Amino acid sequence: MTQDVSFSTKTKQLIDSLKNVCANFGLGNDGNEFKIITQVFLYKYLNDKFRFELKKQKPKLAEVENLVQSLAAMEEEEYNFLLAGLDPSVVRLKPHQLISYLYNRQNKDNFGKTFDDTLRQISVENADVFSIKSSSGAKDKLFDELSQFITDPSQRDAFCRAIINKLFEFSFDESFEDYFQEKYDFFKDIFEYLIRxxxxxxxxxxxxxxxxxxxxxxxxxxxxxxxxxxxxxxxxxxxxxxxxxxxxxxxxxxxxxxxxxxxxxxxxxxxxxxxxxxxxxxxxxxxxxxxxxxxxxxxxxxxxxxxxxxxxxxxxxxxxxxxxxxxxxxxxxxxxxxxxxxxxxxxxxxxxxxxxxxxxxxxxxxxxxxxxxxxxxxxxxxxxxxxxxxxxxxxxxxxxxxxxxxxxxxxxxxxxxxxxxxxxxxxxxxxxxxxxxxxxxxxxxxxxxxxxxxxxxxxxxxxxxxxxxxxxxxxxxxxxxxxxxxxxxxxxFEVKIKYVDITAGEFAEKMKSYTDTLDSLFAESHRLEEEIKKQLRGLRYE
Incomplete structure (x- = not known):
């Protein structure tokens, strides 16, 4: 239970951090903020799920110090064989598309373009599984070119660096990877929080x-x-x-x-x-x-x-x-x-x-x-x-x-x-x-x-x-x-009337009580009538 709370809290912190990035670059409550938050969160999730599935497929990868270097060092045939063993529903990524790779490249020139190109490649290479179709058959993109939501070109590299730093800062270590097997009962709170x-x-x-x-x-x-x-x-x-x-x-x-x-x-x-x-x-x-x-x-x-x-x-x-x-x-x-x-x-x-x-x-x-x-x-x-x-x-x-x-x-x-x-x-x-x-x-x-x-x-x-x-x-x-x-x-629904058995004496007593009450009410009514007449007779025209 403690781990559940910890994971949920950490994920919500990531969402809040991404919102802060948007606010710092003038996109707070902007119509595009929703797209940025959901797409970056999705990129983070797919990245971590991919790492998790790779380690299941090849347990030795869990022991390496630098996963990106280990994957990049593989022969193309070996890497493709590794990918082929993954479940069809798992995103296919290349070493240079992982968060840790981009984190280490963030000080290079034109980082915003590198970030956008990476997301575009992921979209194209995984379109068959992750794209949504319209009735005409046209497919959407998994990711937009997020830097383009910043109208000032000089701020685009900094915006993408801020995003990749938040994603790297909130890396989920191995103790959290178990939760990739959880279902909606766990993720519903995160999902509701995301769209709140x-x-x-x-x-x-x-x-x-x-x-x-x-x-x-x-x-x-x-x-x-x-x-x-x-x-x-x-x-x-x-x-x-x-x-x-x-x-x-x-x-x-x-x-x-x-x-x-x-x-x-x-x-x-x-x-x-x-x-x-x-x-x-x-x-x-x-x-x-x-x-x-x-x-x-x-x-x-x-x-x-x-x-x-x-x-x-x-x-x-x-x-x-x-x-x-x-x-x-x-x-x-x-x-x-x-x-x-x-x-x-x-x-x-x-x-x-x-x-x-x-x-x-x-x-x-x-x-x-x-x-x-x-x-x-x-x-x-x-x-x-x-x-x-x-x-x-x-x-x-x-x-x-x-x-x-x-x-x-x-x-x-x-x-x-x-x-x-x-x-x-x-x-x-x-x-x-x-x-x-x-x-x-x-x-x-x-x-x-x-x-x-x-x-x-x-x-x-x-x-x-x-x-x-x-x-x-x-x-x-x-x-x-x-x-x-x-x-x-x-x-x-049945309308029920409750009946209570009473004796003849009890019945007579109830009827006398009702009669006495009515007599009292009638007498009071007569008194009020006489009082009203008296008041009316006292009225004078002036």
């Missing part, structure tokens, strides 16, 4: 994409039962990938392949880092930057598991009319939201994602979708048509209504829909978890945090199909139809 300062308007509204760990854990533990292998997992609005990470770790990284789509470049960058930190590098080629609604890259692929926390409100009026074409009609069976006369940004784009998800499940597929709670009770419109389809197609497994403020970035109440192509229409579980959780203050926002026992309670009633008074109910599809397709647990 970018969860605001100035940093890019990244909180829109980040799903609380509690929600991600609940979804994974409800969706996945038993041992599953060769699984395709998909998120059409992936954000930073929190839902997919929890799902993959529940299934097992080697038992699943991740597929994702998102229109945001920042999202794709963070997801790539998340995949690398979580032993899921093999899925990076399946990360696609695209508009899932109009240009879905995986339209013809069906999935075993789909998870999504789609954007609830977003202006898509620019391409809304295009969706009316016949080619979209099968996928968007319930219709396309109309453009409101005011506040176009309030368009309910999540309704498109729900329909897309229903279309993308295979014959045994399962899905979990975060929706605004208003969706589950809407009495008409596209919302109701979608719910009718879920019941008609026998794919609703259950719904969990979450506590308010479960997302720190929005006060919108949310629920989670659980879909299953093999769901039992006679045992649909509806859960009202709105009263659970502890409220915490985070800056100007309030956030509700679920306790571990509360998470488990939600998971258990869903998986065991168990009814609990004022918490969960098990209903049939026919019952839901009679309630106008409402998915709200509260509308199905």
């Amino acid at each position: 300062d970018y969860n605001s308007d100035s940093g890019g509204k990244y909180a829109e994409y980040y799903t609380p760990n509690a929600v991600a854990r609940i979804i994974a533990n409800i969706l996945v039962a038993g041992d599953v292998k060769q699984i395709r997992c998909y998120d059409p609005s992936v954000g930073s990938g929190a839902l997919l990470m929890s799902l993959a770790h529940k299934i097992g990284e080697n038992n699943c392949t991740i597929y994702s789509e998102d229109i945001s470049q920042k999202s794709s960058t963070m997801l790539r880092l998340n995949l690398i930190l979580n032993n899921l590098t093999h899925s990076i080629p399946n990360v696609i930057k695209t508009n899932t609604i109009t240009q879905p890259f995986y339209l013809n692929k069906k999935f075993d598991y789909i998870v999504s926390n789609p954007p609830f409100k977003l202006d898509f009026s620019d391409f809304r009319d295009e969706l009316e074409k016949d080619s979209f009609r099968e996928r968007f069976f319930a219709g396309i939201p109309k453009v409101p006369k005011a506040k176009k940004e309030s368009m309910a784009i999540y309704l498109m994602f729900i329909q897309h998800i229903m279309h993308s499940l295979n014959e045994t597929g399962k899905a979990a979708v975060v929706v605004p709670t208003g969706f589950i009770t809407a009495q008409s419109g596209i919302e109701k048509k979608i719910r009718e389809a879920m019941i008609g197609r026998k794919m609703l497994r259950g719904v969990v209504s979450m506590p308010s403020n479960i997302f720190a970035s929005t006060g919108t109440n949310v629920s989670v829909l659980f879909l299953d192509k093999q769901a039992d229409p006679n045992k649909i579980v509806l859960v009202d978890a709105s009263k659970l959780g502890k409220t915490l203050k985070e800056g100007k926002n309030q956030r509700t945090v679920l306790m571990p026992n509360e998470e488990q309670r939600i998971i258990d009633v869903m998986n065991e199909k168990r009814a609990e008074e004022d918490f969960s109910v098990v209903v049939t599809a026919d019952e839901i139809i009679t309630k106008n397709y409402s998915f709200s647990a509260g509308q199905y």
Whole structure:
């Protein structure tokens, strides 16, 4: 535990140091600061992971005093043979691309160009594994030319020296290398810390994409039962990938392949880092930057598991009319939201994602979708048509209504829909978890945090199909139809009236008490009436 804290603290210190470098060169809170921090952190991580894997492959390298010199002294054939033995998900580096080599070269002329060239070479030579594609097939760069973010050319060498010095200063010694085998449960704190300062308007509204760990854990533990292998997992609005990470770790990284789509470049960058930190590098080629609604890259692929926390409100009026074409009609069976006369940004784009998800499940597929709670009770419109389809197609497994403020970035109440192509229409579980959780203050926002026992309670009633008074109910599809397709647990709770047996004498005594009280109240009412009349008679016109 002490080592866990030490490693986490040291890594956060590295992130803070990189932020200080940016601030010292005029890039504090600059739009490019995010790119610099994430890319330099990634370079550091890949560098250390490469060193770690080399030493596993050839233990004698752990004993050498200067790793760079030892690697450089190898014959090309020997070095290539060493690289060939590494796992395909490990970055391939040359000796001159290691941090320690650059550290020793920092006083040479044009160091900024050397630094940029090094990162560019790493990007090109590892593009097949680490690049993200757009829907057109174009690949992005793993690293930008970071010195170019400094507008004053005379400061670029100094900026790159400052970066390489921080990376060298925070070298992780051998006692930390064990943590490269850890999973998301360890790295999640570092990841959250890394994006914390970018969860605001100035940093890019990244909180829109980040799903609380509690929600991600609940979804994974409800969706996945038993041992599953060769699984395709998909998120059409992936954000930073929190839902997919929890799902993959529940299934097992080697038992699943991740597929994702998102229109945001920042999202794709963070997801790539998340995949690398979580032993899921093999899925990076399946990360696609695209508009899932109009240009879905995986339209013809069906999935075993789909998870999504789609954007609830977003202006898509620019391409809304295009969706009316016949080619979209099968996928968007319930219709396309109309453009409101005011506040176009309030368009309910999540309704498109729900329909897309229903279309993308295979014959045994399962899905979990975060929706605004208003969706589950809407009495008409596209919302109701979608719910009718879920019941008609026998794919609703259950719904969990979450506590308010479960997302720190929005006060919108949310629920989670659980879909299953093999769901039992006679045992649909509806859960009202709105009263659970502890409220915490985070800056100007309030956030509700679920306790571990509360998470488990939600998971258990869903998986065991168990009814609990004022918490969960098990209903049939026919019952839901009679309630106008409402998915709200509260509308199905039994209203209980408590009866207490009393004797005839006790009954007479109670009735006398009620009569005496009424007589007293009536008498007081009569007194007040007379007083009011008296006051009125005393009024005079002047």
